[in-house]
Amino acid sequence: MAELPGQQGAPTPPWRYQSPQPPRPKKSRTALILGFVAAALVLCCGGLALVGAIADKPDPAPKAAAAADRSSSSSSSSAPAAAGTSAPAVAPSASTPPVVTTTTPGAPVVDATTTTAKATPTVKATPTVKATPTVKATPTAQATTKPPAPGSNLCGAPANPYGYNFCGGSYIYNPPSDICNYLNCIANFWNGVGYVIQCQDGTFSKSGGRSGSCSHHQGNRRSLYSP
Structure with a gap:
């Protein structure tokens, strides 16, 4: 070790001069x-x-x-053959007859009889349709009025089966529906709201007692009466 100037012969402290150590390698965080x-x-x-x-x-x-x-x-199938007993192959039911089978040790099982039960079709009774009697309406007999005798006096009124006349009686406010078959009615006879009268031209109106009756038939002439 070299001595410093001015300190020749003096011992050098060990802590003051140390030998250099090699650097430690640094671990990479990425590798970890x-x-x-x-x-x-x-x-x-x-x-x-x-x-x-x-x-x-x-x-x-x-x-x-x-x-x-x-x-x-395998044990259940071999048990009857080993014992030499017989067992029915098909259980009897109410719809099919039983099938008898006989088993012999060492021999195949053979069906004695095989029967197939066919279903008997059920016949349904068809209801009988009774004809409903048709009720016919009985025509109502209408009373027929005979026309008056040729000798009857209607005071100049047209012949009719109701006895209507010009002699006198009651006013006719509700004449029968066939009155125009015997009288010469005007076109709007049934639109009138009065009693039956005769106009000057010989036609009949149902506007008696109303103003303007027979206005298009030369005016009123006389009333028709019911006996």
Whole structure:
């Protein structure tokens, strides 16, 4: 170690001059983050593979149940043959006759008789439609009035079956519907609201007692009366 000027022969403290140490390498944060991500991906892939293997593993329960069913069916079918007993192949019912079968040890089962029951069609009774009697309306007999005898005096009134005349009596406010078959009625005879009168031209009106009656037929002449 070199001595400083002015201090020749004096010891140098150990803390003052030390040998240089090599620099420590710095760790990269990016490398650490990538390492953690890779480890997480590996763990996820391993967990998914384990779950898939567990899900794809076949269930032995159905195979065991199928084997048990086969063994029970074989034992039940071989039991009657070994014992030499007979059993009916088809259970008798109300609709079909029983089928008798005979089984012999070591021989195939043969049906003695086979019958097919056919359904008998049901005949439905067709209701009989009764004709409803038609009620015919009985015509009402109308009273017919005979015209007056040739010798009857109507005082110049036209012949009619009702005895209407010019001699005298009651005014006719409601004449029968066929009165115009015997009288020469004006065109608007049934529009009148009075009694029956004769106009000067010989026609008959139903406006007697009203102003303007027979105004288009030369005026009023005389009234027609009911006996």
